[in-house]
Amino acid sequence: MKKYSTEFKMKIVQEYLNKEGGYKYLTDKYGLSDHSVVRRWVNSYKTQGYEGLKISRKNNSYSFEFKKNVVKLYLTGEMSYQELSNQFKINNPAIIARWVIDFRNQGLDGLRPKKRGRPSSMTKDKNKNNEQVKKEYSKEEIDEIAELKDKLY
Known part of the structure; x- marks a missing residue:
């Protein structure tokens, strides 16, 4: 959704309050997407004043x-x-x-609040499984690894 400047919103609200046009007329005049946008701005201005038209830069989380x-x-x-x-x-x-x-x-x-963000790619259970796989060598495999190490060094 496009964000409009506070001054632009105020201009449209003033035109509405001065009876220079209704919601639909002002929507068409300024090329807005829907007349409910103008209605929302007018309501915000009537209840909260100029502050109600300011662009909110914070994401509110409600309890x-x-x-x-x-x-x-x-x-x-x-x-x-x-x-x-x-x-x-x-x-x-x-x-x-x-x-x-x-x-x-x-x-x-x-x-209730929901978890946000990307889920972690590795769980703790996967880490435990990897450790168990590494520890499970047969006696023959251990001897073979030791023999190969001796040949290298």
């Missing part, structure tokens, strides 16, 4: 309890995705939608 409470609020029908994202200062309502989907598919386990 299991926090996710559980937000999903519970949504499922009880008290608030929409947009209202929840505004109240809890979550950048994108789609984050909450993802939590709800995960909860519906996997239950509470879907909200």
Whole structure:
């Protein structure tokens, strides 16, 4: 997804608030992908002010309890995705939608933190197996190795 400067977002929000155009008109005027982008910027500006339009450079990680409470609020029908994202200062309502989907598919386990990154290529068990293979030489093989070493030196 393309990132837009805070000034660009502010310009579009001001045009909307000054009634110079609706979501669809401003989307077409500036060549944005979807009118929901403009709606999200306007909502962020109304609830958080200028700070709500700034590009977030950090990846927020939310606790299991926090996710559980937000999903519970949504499922009880008290608030929409947009209202929840505004109240809890979550950048994108789609984050909450993802939590709800995960909860519906996997239950509470879907909200727990997941391991990230590439899995390690070697496990400790593989290392142990290699050591065992090295140690298991027959008496004949050991004698042969010793004989070959003697010939070399």
